[in-house]
Amino acid sequence: MSADKPTPDYKNTVFLPKTDFPMRGDLPKKEPAILANWETGNLYGRMRRESKGRQPFVLHDGPPYANGNIHIGHALNKILKDVINRSQQMLGKDAHYVPGWDCHGLPIEWMIEEQYRKAGKNKDEVEINEFRRQCREFAEKWIDVQREEFKRLGVAGDWDHPYLTMSFAAEAQIVREIGKFLMNGGLYRGSKPVMWSVVEKTALAEAEVEYHDHVSNTIWVKFPVAEGPAALQGAAIVIWTTTPWTIPGNRAIAFGNEIDYVGIEVTAVGEGAHVQAGDRLVVARALLESFAATAAISAHKEFWSGKGADLAGIVARHPFHGSGYDFRVTAHAGEFVSTEAGTGFVHIAPGHGADDYELGLANGIEVPQTVGPDGVYYDHVPLFAGKSVLTPYGKKGNADAAVTDALKERGMLVAEGKVTHSYPHSWRSKAPVIFRNTPQWFISMEKNGLRKTALAEIEKTRFVPESGKTRLYSMIENRPDWCISRQRAWGVPIAVFVNKKTQEPLRDQKVIDRIAEAFMAEGADAWYSSHPSRFLGNDYSPEDFEQVKDVVDVWFDSGSTHAFVLEDGTRADPTWDMQGPADLYLEGSDQHRGWFHSSLLESVGTRGKAPYKGVLTHGFVLDEQGRKMSKSLGNVVAPQKVMEQYGADILRLWVTASDYSDDLRIGNEIIKFMADHYRRLRNTFRYVLGALDGWQESERLAAKEMPELDRWVLHRLAELDRKVRQTAENYDFHSLFTELHNFCAVDLSAFYFDIRKDALYCDRPDSIRRRATRTVLYEVFNCLTAWLAPILCFTAEEAWRARPWTDGEESVHLRIIPAIPADWYDAALADKWLELRDIRRVVTGALEKARAEKKIGASLQAHPVVYLTPERQAQLAGLDLGEIAITSDITLSGAAAPADAFTLPDVAGVAAMINLAEGEKCERCWQILPEVGKDERHPTLCGRCTDAVEAA
Structure with a gap:
């Protein structure tokens, strides 16, 4: 030139x-704009219109509770649901998603009561429908807040038409569902021990209970033998319990048929012993050594031994015999008796435990009423009337001490102590609960084959992960009858009338229909504001019937959602157009005892089939160290803050990248990752x-x-x-x-x-x-x-x-x-390129070594010589390894590689030496080639670049 x-x-x-x-996502700013665009253009509506006629996919939403901002667990749940729905939609299905909310129940009622308490007012003095109105407004407020937070996560759904368990249509359908159990005989009123919150003054379901370590008083107590084998006359059976306050409710003793028992006579005692020489005591042989140490028995001799079956028919005296407890305490075999701790005998208080109740029921034993709803012994309880098991604030009362002192006075206490063990607490008030006998409404697990059919339906259901099947199966297999009544105000009433003379519930479909019709028009408030004649009609006199005012368990509410979301004729909103059973129910692993559980029982009990084809469970969210999140630890990750700093897509990526079948972890480092x-x-x-x-x-x-x-x-x-x-x-x-x-x-x-x-x-x-x-x-x-x-x-x-x-x-x-x-x-082709990439790895490894040794800068400065076996050379037939390795030229050699050639131990038959490329650098593509300068038109370009420039 x-x-x-x-x-x-x-x-x-x-x-x-x-x-x-x-390059920068700037998601916190862009995502709201995209959301607004979707809303303005009604994207979700277009998705529904364009999907009409496709194969439906129904993920029925498990309703979150409407009482606060969403947390990271909510984010995990809703994002996972959205990823599944969007995936199914893009597979060519119609994935209509109707979000919902659980609106009734104690948490909201508790918040409204707290407002009254702070104002020095008594909630019970407020007209019930006024109180319910305030609960409804509280729920409405949080539904609006949560709706916007869920939408911000990018969750697509029919947000303008969600389902609410407090909508009039939902409340009407819930009462119809209760009516179905009433009409088929599955619903009954009975007196059973239930888990009872003294703080909240209501029965609790298993799903409303969580277990925490709790320090309990523990006692060993004598039950003197009154009738039985001559060898045991003058002896006492020793029981062990962690609930001393239940002793006044004792009516029997349980033993294990196959357990070996031994009778001992105390011959010497240590310091602090409550027993004395000459006491004759019966305990399990396997527990004798630990029992003797606990009771400070330093020496004893054996006077009797036998199997538990030998104890059948024994009658003991209550330890408070002569003070109002002058009844026979009979001994019975119990499958639940073990030798893991205690004495091998279980004291049976039928009003204070499920096993106790069942054993009592099977043997015709009285179920006494000893403790009231406030946790205080009734006035008719001898010795202990007015003593409290728990205070209204969930603290330990004076009942344990009173019972223990009375046992000491009568010489019936063998030993006392304390034990830390897992104990049920209300997940709302965090206070311990008690088992107490009280009239409640139950759904029978045996009537109409509810348990049997539910187990059969579990076998037909797909579980992800598979372990969920075993968990739900065992819970249904072993659960007692479902206690569905709650002694509260904010909920759907168990709209039943009971005949005052016969105590039988009124079973009349016309009455149920009238109640449902009123609820459709006015909501469940109609039950409290209307005269009973509105529902009873002309066929019955209101004076003959008691109107039940208990509300139904909120798990029954949410368990009924399939009935007013997925079914023709009962669907609360005709725009939803989804059919049951749902393809999928998806919630956290705790819902095997919650929503999965109650939905199965409700649907099987009223329709004979499960409401779902599949059940997916995810784990809980922990911090980066695997700890549960809590404000006190300062390790709470709020989804709102993550979105403010990083954007929702980062949270969505975290959900997708995590193995949700186990507990998930999140924290600053994980979010950055x-x-x-x-x-x-x-x-x-x-x-x-x-x-x-x-x-x-x-x-x-x-x-x-x-x-x-x-x-x-x-x-x-x-x-x-x-x-x-x-x-x-x-x-x-x-x-x-x-x-x-x-x-x-x-x-x-x-x-x-x-x-x-x-x-x-x-x-x-x-x-x-x-x-x-x-x-x-x-x-x-x-x-x-x-x-x-x-x-x-x-x-x-x-x-x-x-x-x-x-x-x-x-x-x-x-x-x-x-x-x-x-x-x-x-x-x-894939197999071939897997091998070629191995060859390339050897060449690029050699290039990196040469670059580190300052022999070359860029790889285009290199002209590698690659030594290959014949098999390796055949793999490269028709290919340019220089192009693949990004070098200006390359030479393939079948000769033996020099000793200093670069190799990789996992790639056999390949070695490389790096030489400098010959020629000049092309000004356009930067390759070093001998041909650069050969074309007078573009002397600084290679032939390919010259051709490209001329063709432009």
Whole structure:
């Protein structure tokens, strides 16, 4: 080139990526704008219209409770549901999702009562429907707050028409469901021991109870033998209990038929002993040593031994005999008796325990009423009237001490102590609960075969993970009758009338229908504001009937949701158009005893079948150290704060990347880790969009016209498509995330993009190689945006809108996952490129070593010599290893490799030496080639770049 001609500037001839899709996500600002756009354009409504007629997929929402801001557990739950719904939608189904709320119950009632307490007022003095109105308003407030927080997570659903257990239609259907149990005989009123909260003054369901360590007083007590074998006359059976306050309620003793028992006579005692020499005591032989140590018995002799079965028919005296407890205490075999602790005998108080009650019922034993709803002994209880088991604040009362002192006075106390053990507490008040006998409404597990049918339905249900099946099965198999009554105000009343003379509930479908009709019009408040004649009609006199005012257990409320969300004729809102049974119920693992449980019993009891085909459970959220989150530890992660700092897509990525079948962890470091993963995925979108700048359909190449490398990427898309569909059906998003992340970070960024950027930037636009690359990137973008849309719902939408072409759906969420041509899948090609990547690893390893030794800078300065076995050389037939390894030239040799050649221990038959490339550096593509300078038109370019510039 002559000196008077200016040097050409070739940088504008290089096809560098160009896109408006930014590197920084800035999600906290962008996501609300995207949400607003979806709402303005009624995206969810369009999804429903365009899905009409497709195969339905129904994930029935387990209702969260409407009493506070959402927490990280809520976020996990709702995001997982959304990922599943969006995945099913994009598989070509109609995934209509109706969110719901649980609105009744004690937590809300407790909050309103607290407001009265602070104001020095008595809630019981407030007119009941006024109180219920305040509860309803409280729930409405939090529903609105939670709705916006759930929407901010990107959860798509019919938010304008959620289901509420306090809606009039729902309350009407709940009372119809109660009526079905009433009419089929499954509902009955009985007096049984139930878990009772003294603080909240109501019965509790198992699902409302949590277990914490609790320090209990423990006593060993004599029950003198009154009737029985001559050898045991003058002896006393010794029981052990952790609830001294239940001794006044004792009516029997239980033993184990196969347990070996021994009678001992005390011959010497240690300091502090309550027993004395000459006492004759009966205990289990396996527990004799520990018992003697506890009772400070230093010496004894054996006077009797036998099996538990030998004790059948024994009658003992109550330890307070002669003070109002002058009844026979009979001994009976009990399967629940063990030798794990105590004495091998269990004292039976039928009014204070499930096993006690069942044994008493089986043997015709009285069930006494000893403790009132306030935790205080009734006035008719001898010796202890007015003593309290628990205070109204959940603290230990004076009953234990009173009973223990009375036993000491009568010489009936053998030993006393304390024990720390797991004990039931109310999950609301956190106070210990007690078992007490009280009239309640129950649904029988045996009547109409409820238990048997429920177990059969569990066998038909799909559980994810499978362990959930065993857990739910064992709970249903062993549970007592369902206590559905609560002595509270805020809930759906058990709208039943009881005949005052016969004490039988009125079973009349016309009465039930009238009640439901009133509830539809006015809500459940109608039960309290209407005269009974409104419901009884002309057939019955109100004077003959008691109107039940208990409310139904909130688990019955939520267990009935299938009835007013998924069924024609009872659906609370006709826009929902979903059919039961649901394809999936999805909640935390605690719901085996909660919503999964109550929904199964309600549906089986009224319809004979489960309300669901599948049940999925996820774990709880812990902090990074595996600790439960608590304000006192300062380790609470609020989803609102994460979204403010990072965006909802980071939370969604965390949910997807985690193994939800176990407990999940979250904290600052984990969130940062997720943000790093997000950036890799985002940068993949950015690079592909930039590389597709100006894309025209005329560039497209068929797969068979492409080079092997590009066909290998199409094969990977075919593999991943199978994985996407499989994981969507198996709800296995953890493994899907791993696959997609590795595809973007390893297969694309570190391999394919790295190799093909030269062709993208420097080949002439109509070259086969560049067209193949652009076609592949188009398909990569087409697939990735669809595959990631359920997970990164905001980012996938942003990327889809940034595509440099206008064909296709307006929103990525209106799309269906692309169908992959069958000929893209090529297992043989995949196997070949697995081997080729191993060869490449040896060459790139040698290049890195040479770079570290300052022999080269960029890899394009190198001309490697690669020593290959004949088998390895055959693998490279027709391929340019220099292109694959990103070097300017390369030489393949079948000779023996020099001793100092670079090798990798896991890649046999490959070695590499690095030499410098010969020639000049092309000013446009930066390759060092001998041909640079040979063309007078462009003396600083290689032949390929000269051709590209001339063709431009």
